[in-house]
Amino acid sequence: MENILLKDKVESLEGYFAAGGYRPLKKALAMKPAEITEEVKRSGLRGRGGAGFPTGLKWSFIPKDAQGPRYLVCNADEGEPGTFKDRELMLKNPHALIEGMAIAGYAIGAGAGYIYIRGEFAAEADLLEREIFAARGKGFIGSNILGSGFSFELYVHRGAGAYICGEETALLESLEGFKGQPRLKPPFPAVKGLFGAPTVINNVETLAAVPAIIEKGGAWYASIGTPKSAGTKLFCVSGPVNKPGVYELPLGVSFKELLEKHCGGLKAGVRLKAVIPGGSSTPVLTAAEAMAAALDYESLAAAGSMLGSGAVIVIPEGQCMVKLLQVLARFYHHESCGQCTPCREGCGWIEKILNRLEEGRGTARDIETLYSAADGMLGRTICPLADAMAMPVMSFVKKFREEFEAHAAGRCCAPEAAGKH
Amino acid sequence: MPKLTIDGKTLEVAKGTTVLEAAQQLGVHVPRYCYHPKLSVSGNCRMCLVEVEKSPKLLTACSTEAAEGMVVHTATEKVKAARRDVLEYLLLNHPLDCPVCDQAGECGLQDYYMEHSRAKSRFPAEDKVRRQKRRPLGPHLVLDNERCILCTRCVRFCAEVTKTAELEVMERGDRSFIDLKEGRALDNGYSLNIADVCPVGAWTSRDFRFKQRVWFLKKTPTVCLGCATGCLTEVHHNEGAIYRVMPRPNAETNTWLCDAGRMVYKAVQAGDRLAKGVIKNGLIELEPALRETASRIDENHAAAAVLGSPWLSVEDNAALARLAKDALKTENFSFDFNAEQGIKDGILINKDPAPNAAGARRVKAACGGLSFGELAAKVASGAVKVLVTEARAAALLKNELKAGGARLIVFAANRSEIPQGAYATLPYANYFETPGTFVNFQGLERRTVPAVAAPEGVRPLWAMVNRLAVYSGTSLHLDSAEAALKGIL
Numbered sequence: 079m080e081n082i083l084l085k086d087k088v089e090s091l092e093g094y095f096a097a098g099g100y101r102p103l104k105k106a107l108a109m110k111p112a113e114i115t116e117e118v119k120r121s122g123l124r125g126r127g128g129a130g131f132p133t134g135l136k137w138s139f140i141p142k143d144a145q146g147p148r149y150l151v152c153n154a155d156e157g158e159p160g161t162f163k164d165r166e167l168m169l170k171n172p173h174a175l176i177e178g179m180a181i182a183g184y185a186i187g188a189g190a191g192y193i194y195i196r197g198e199f200a201a202e203a204d205l206l207e208r209e210i211f212a213a214r215g216k217g218f219i220g221s222n223i224l225g226s227g228f229s230f231e232l233y234v235h236r237g238a239g240a241y242i243c244g245e246e247t248a249l250l251e252s253l254e255g256f257k258g259q260p261r262l263k264p265p266f267p268a269v270k271g272l273f274g275a276p277t278v279i280n281n282v283e284t285l286a287a288v289p290a291i292i293e294k295g296g297a298w299y300a301s302i303g304t305p306k307s308a309g310t311k312l313f314c315v316s317g318p319v320n321k322p323g324v325y326e327l328p329l330g331v332s333f334k335e336l337l338e339k340h341c342g343g344l345k346a347g348v349r350l351k352a353v354i355p356g357g358s359s360t361p362v363l364t365a366a367e368a369m370a371a372a373l374d375y376e377s378l379a380a381a382g383s384m385l386g387s388g389a390v391i392v393i394p395e396g397q398c399m400v401k402l403l404q405v406l407a408r409f410y411h412h413e414s415c416g417q418c419t420p421c422r423e424g425c426g427w428i429e430k431i432l433n434r435l436e437e438g439r440g441t442a443r444d445i446e447t448l449y450s451a452a453d454g455m456l457g458r459t460i461c462p463l464a465d466a467m468a469m470p471v472m473s474f475v476k477k478f479r480e481e482f483e484a485h486a487a488g489r490c491c492a493p494e495a496a497g498k499h
Numbered sequence: 500m501p502k503l504t505i506d507g508k509t510l511e512v513a514k515g516t517t518v519l520e521a522a523q524q525l526g527v528h529v530p531r532y533c534y535h536p537k538l539s540v541s542g543n544c545r546m547c548l549v550e551v552e553k554s555p556k557l558l559t560a561c562s563t564e565a566a567e568g569m570v571v572h573t574a575t576e577k578v579k580a581a582r583r584d585v586l587e588y589l590l591l592n593h594p595l596d597c598p599v600c601d602q603a604g605e606c607g608l609q610d611y612y613m614e615h616s617r618a619k620s621r622f623p624a625e626d627k628v629r630r631q632k633r634r635p636l637g638p639h640l641v642l643d644n645e646r647c648i649l650c651t652r653c654v655r656f657c658a659e660v661t662k663t664a665e666l667e668v669m670e671r672g673d674r675s676f677i678d679l680k681e682g683r684a685l686d687n688g689y690s691l692n693i694a695d696v697c698p699v700g701a702w703t704s705r706d707f708r709f710k711q712r713v714w715f716l717k718k719t720p721t722v723c724l725g726c727a728t729g730c731l732t733e734v735h736h737n738e739g740a741i742y743r744v745m746p747r748p749n750a751e752t753n754t755w756l757c758d759a760g761r762m763v764y765k766a767v768q769a770g771d772r773l774a775k776g777v778i779k780n781g782l783i784e785l786e787p788a789l790r791e792t793a794s795r796i797d798e799n800h801a802a803a804a805v806l807g808s809p810w811l812s813v814e815d816n817a818a819l820a821r822l823a824k825d826a827l828k829t830e831n832f833s834f835d836f837n838a839e840q841g842i843k844d845g846i847l848i849n850k851d852p853a854p855n856a857a858g859a860r861r862v863k864a865a866c867g868g869l870s871f872g873e874l875a876a877k878v879a880s881g882a883v884k885v886l887v888t889e890a891r892a893a894a895l896l897k898n899e900l901k902a903g904g905a906r907l908i909v910f911a912a913n914r915s916e917i918p919q920g921a922y923a924t925l926p927y928a929n930y931f932e933t934p935g936t937f938v939n940f941q942g943l944e945r946r947t948v949p950a951v952a953a954p955e956g957v958r959p960l961w962a963m964v965n966r967l968a969v970y971s972g973t974s975l976h977l978d979s980a981e982a983a984l985k986g987i988l
């Protein structure tokens with residue numbers, strides 16, 4: 079199958095244009111905005127940031143009668159541990175994002191778009207600025223695009239290093255110049271978003287898929303992947319495989335195929351222990367569960383995990399799961415915004431319990447406490463960061479309990495990995 | 500008008516009403532920390548989670564709008580578990596220093612812990628996050644960041660009520676702490692409300708700190724006399740001493756109370772409180788002081804004058820009017836105070852610093868007398884030889900008294916109030932000690948309720964006037980505050 083997103087020789091405007099780029103924009107501008115939204119709905123495209131919300135439906139939530147400005151925001155604050163697909167996409171195919179934003183902006187009636195990019199992505203931000211400048215020079219961005227009367231300005235805004243700003247309403251707060259903290263919903267951003275105006279926020283990968291959908295039609299896109307998980311997805315594979323990296327594959331591809339066919343299998347001498355299929359916040363799968371899993375929204379939900387951002391973290395035998403969870407806990411503890419009680423207090427609590435277990439100071443009771451500390455956070459906060467901490471904890475304890483018990487008894491479960499600690 | 504069901508009871512509420520408010524209308528208390536009826540909803544404490552049918556997750560009652568057909572449960576096992584969990588999280592890093600905390604006895608953590616948790620701590624004390632304690636912030640407050648539960652009521656109060664926005668949550672996660680923004684001070688004139696809105700012992704009053712355990716305090720509902728706004732207050736006292744004054748929220752005037760208003764009580768137990776008379780700067784027993792004062796008035800009977808006071812109650816002003824009309828039999832009196840009134844800061848503080856100009860004018864309406872200007876002219880010309888008034892009102896005629904040379908006889912509660920050159924000063928019971936009627940700038944009549952007793956021998960001003968009249972050979976028959984009011988209110 080031909081790639082839709084990750085293509086060769088489209089880094090520059092010239093290359094992108096030569097490959098047929100910006101034809102979809104021209105086509106879109108001849109359509110009615112509502113027709114574009116309908117086409118995207120037909121495509122079955124779902125949010126690629128992690129939650130998988132239907133994109134066309136999200137666009138249609140912008141109130142029809144809303145007066146005043148509307149905004150389109152691209153969430154390029156790629157921070158979920160294990161995830162590095164948006165970065166690759168922006169480097170390799172920046173104009174798919176720029177064109178996708180112009181089309182989406184036209185569809186929702188936005189006059190301006192913002193790309194909120196992770197602060198550490200300095201080079202990517204510079205590249206985007208440069209390519210937006212080039213696109214503006216050709217009349218694809220700016221006022222009266224291609225003589226259509228539609229004007230759309232595009233800005234790049236760099237974050238300041240907070241994971242929480244990848245949550246869409248925290249992102250809006252940050253974009254407005256405030257501390258990045260998620261907002262209470264409702265109202266949802268479609269009604270009251272950036273600067274109080276109706277706003278659509280989409281992930282880089284989602285927006286970059288829009289030009290192809292307009293060019294070849296929603297039905298074509300929907301024919302790729304599975305009936306409910308349409309299209310292609312970028313999978314970023316990390317861990318001891320022969321060819322880690324970003325792979326564009328139809329949704330529904332099996333983990334087995336991704337691992338063995340695309341990633342060249344596990345490194346010599348490595349045995350698979352577990353897989354985190356969708357970024358660090360998604361529940362872990364055992365080797366057996368992973369080898370039987372298909373990578374799409376529904377299949378992974380049925381397997382007790384989530385597709386998330388498509389960040390597939392491969393965990394080898396010999397890796398201590400307590401240690402791994404401790405590293406995750408340190409991350410979430412560091413990144414919790416501190417607004418909601420369960421997350422603010424719970425993330426630190428979990429890290430401290432794991433520190434105890436990892437350092438051999440833990441007790442059997444700590445395992446129960448660990449589990450219930452996570453359980454008490456689940457689904458009880460403004461944003462899903464608490465869930466992102468709780469889900470790995472609960473799944474690790476459930477599936478690798480004996481390792482936690484070994485730690486509580488004063489032994490490391492994976493002595494052969496001790497050196498790697 | 501959506502109709503919803505809460506714990507089996509159905510009610511109709513106005514559109515925009517939240518589940519928490521609707522529950523309140525039914526008398527169902529949903530526990531909360533960050534919610535405050537007069538502040539914006541922040542939804543961060545997660546204490547008010549309730550079960551709403553058809554919603555997969557528990558919802559915060561404070562931020563969920565009531566909707567038609569909504570079915571809410573506030574006491575299911577799921578809800579109870581969530582409350583227990585939130586309390587456990589809140590108490591993890593809390594120092595549990597209740598024995599030395601001023602909030603003990605009126606603390607949201609203590610109350611809800613007893614009601615909803617009673618669980619044993621599963622968190623080792625050595626793991627607690629340590630934060631700064633005892634930080635004096637501003638003239639009135641001390642902040643203990645360890646006790647703070649980060650509900651942000653204080654931050655929102657400063658942003659939304661005083662609009663001064665001095666406070667901010669710094670850092671993030673469990674390193675978060677409330678702090679002043681750089682270069683700011685917490686001196687917005689309403690800062691003690693922060694200690695009130697704080698549901699725990701993080702913000703405490705520097706004035707009240709360590710003075711009294713709250714469960715010993717008796718509470719007397721009364722009125723603030725700090726200005727013409729006339730806020731309703733509650734005086735907290737024990738064994739004859741006042742410890743603090745709190746707002747008594749009401750729809751007419753105030754939810755809050757300004758810092759200055761809260762400090763008015765200080766004069767009651769100040770070191771310069773007068774319990775005796777003063778003649779030419781010398782303290783003298785009350786009886787000789789009264790006798791001396793009466794004879795000075797008698798000397799100049801024909802040229803005596805009386806000025807009421809916007810700082811005195813209607814009763815006491817009325818007594819002064821009776822003194823002029825019935826004892827001195829003079830028309831040289833005035834109860835005419837026309838200070839500009841109205842809220843000057845958009846919150847509570849009035850342009851008129853005196854509490855009862857409107858009440859004094861009611862005495863004028865009933866008893867007549869001169870305008871303030873007419874009386875001032877008579878004093879300035881020397882036609883008035885002796886003037887009887889209240890200490891702070893005398894200051895209004897400072898220049899006229901100097902020009903005309905009249906002998907000044909004043910009533911004062913504290914020595915610091917006595918104007919320079921006063922000939923005689925008589926003490927009286929102030930309005931923390933005696934009931935009095937005050938008319939605020941809106942024309943609302945409000946009565947003070949005594950919380951503590953006046954110093955030995957000190958009587959209400961109307962009673963002092965009555966005795967002064969007796970020494971001059973007249974009986975005004977003022978044997979109660981009500982008697983003084985007869986024909987006036």
